[in-house]
Amino acid sequence: MSLDESELPRTEEEWRVRLSPEEFRVLRQAGTERPWTGEYVDTKTPGVYHCRACGLQLYRSDAKFDSHCGWPSFDDTIPGTVKEIEDNSHGMRRTEIRCARCDSHLGHVFRGEGFTPKNARHCVNSVSIRLEPAQG
16 A cells, blocks of 8 residues: 555544554654564565555665664665654654655664664664565
């Protein structure tokens, strides 16, 4: 299910109706699911991860890696699908990542950790994404 711009909810109340309470808390209120509880933490299934709110393709499974941080980690996005916003909440300086289409919270990106040659870790809440397994 991928929504085009005209089908996106216009208000937070419309999002609240469309999403489960946990999805709304994370996607629309920038919440975080508890570490090691998300359905995609250890998933190795080939496919494409979509924004759970609007269906936009965000990450390919070949960009996913084991960072052992408790959340799914990706070292690259599908170009143009994720926007970055400075986040100074909780007494930290971080970079929040949001869906470029619907502005839903995905998680945070960290750079310079050396996990992969791309040197980036998109730490994503499982409840923010949905895997579409590859065909065949």
